[in-house]
Amino acid sequence: MIVASLLRRLPNGLLWAYSVAVFAFLVVPLLVVVPVSFSSGMYLQFPPPGLSLHWYEDYFGDPQWIDATILSLKIALCVVVLAVGIGSLAALVIVRMPFPGIGLVRLILMTPLIVPSVVVAIAVYSVYVTFHLIGSFLGIVLAHTIVALPFTVVLMVAGFQRVDRRLEEASYTMGASVAWTFRHVTLPILRPSIFAAAIFAFIASWDEIIMVIFIGGGAGTTLPLRMFNYLRTEINPTIAAVSTLLLVFAIVAFATAETVRMRGNARRAARGGAS
């Protein structure tokens, strides 16, 4: 009897074992950078011969790494403002004021996502060569906004679709202005979507590498570009320190986003799913 019940459970056990192995394949490779970054060895050695913060000192002490990090941050923040701003306006039109041909507009705004990134990059590059935008701050911000825009448009379209227009109409009926209604009725409902769009835009820019391989460089060397150049030429554990910091950053961002999402879900559930 015990054998029979074990046999019946075996497929389930195998399924779990297989799944745990796949989860490990997804996550463990990300974590290997952590022990390497604390190694006292001069090159890649595993297990590390000893512990040290040497590679973190290298990172924080090297103006090139710090400048690249600050540049990437500045660019990403500009891209968030720009892509969420113009993307929200486009989404507003798509949901609220569709005109004949809006389907085509929507498709056009999605093209940077459909066309492979190297092709997007060489198209932008060909313009930047003419207008001397290579390596410029403005150039990278605009290029990254192209990459981020499809995400912000999709998320904000979904956001506007969630807004119950009867709430706004009720506000108008009671004499509120468009601006007041937007500020106090529409915006609170849109807030989670704006937050999600901002995060996507930030990540799209912060991690963007293919575009900057073409249009970056020199004063426009972002953190991913510096990492890419580094990985092509030398691999010393400084990049492990950078990677560990980026990994921690990603986990914190991910956890924040998940918490906000779950809190939103809980609130919606508490309202009895009336939306």
Next chain:
Amino acid sequence: MGMVMRPGDGRWMRLLPFILVGPSLALILLLFLYPLLRLVAESFLDPTPGIENYVAVVTDPTLWQIIETTLAIGTECTVVTLVLAYPVSYLLSRLPRSRANLLMMFVLLPFWTSLLVRMYAWMVLLGRHGIINEAIIGLGLSDKPFPLLYNRFAVVVGMSHFLLPFMVLSLYSTMIGIDRSLIEAASCMGSTFRQTFRRIYLPLSLPGVYAGCLLVFILAMGFYITPALLGSPQETTISVYIQQQIQQLNWGEGTAMAVVLVAIVIGLFAIYDRLLGFDRLFRDVGAR
């Protein structure tokens, strides 16, 4: 401040949609789509007018090889991710929603991690003195390191690692929609697990399989970073080739290959749209 507008304000309101959508549209059209059209023209004009760049794509064995390599790597990644993702998605779809969401974090965490961090991680794992080789030698399984990095194996592993979440999400969004009572009914009526799976579950999960495979294959077509960093010259994909040609200012050859790549991807997206509908793409990736 005198302009308080209300819904339905005449002429100004009619122009408003165009003004609001203008900045987005201008950005994409001026910096991306118009230059893209110019590149298409360039592929027929550089270095001399004619279709010689395209003749080269078809007749030059090296270029043909590059297209073949790209398609083959894409196929391998699709198979690997499907085999890895199907059982996992099946398990996730049967778990209570809250637990599935918790486990889904493992699937989504790589999404949030910088691509270059992942590339470096694979270099640390697969390198000559990498963790895997050190372990193999340390355990006495071999006295020489295996060539795991800078080859096809590394490229397929690295790309599959990147693409796996897309496959899981595509499968999962179909599988949570499968009516469990059908499966229970079948087993009540005495069908074995294998029969139930083959006759009922598998056919019902096929839309997810198609969606996942097409999405992974499409994404794999455009890969540049992974083959460039984890591969050797033998793993030159279409994207890597395009980048090399443009960097050497061979605009004609580079742009012709870009047109070929875009044609492949748009063709595949058209199939996706026909089979599954384009809207599904965003639903899948945003599933949960």
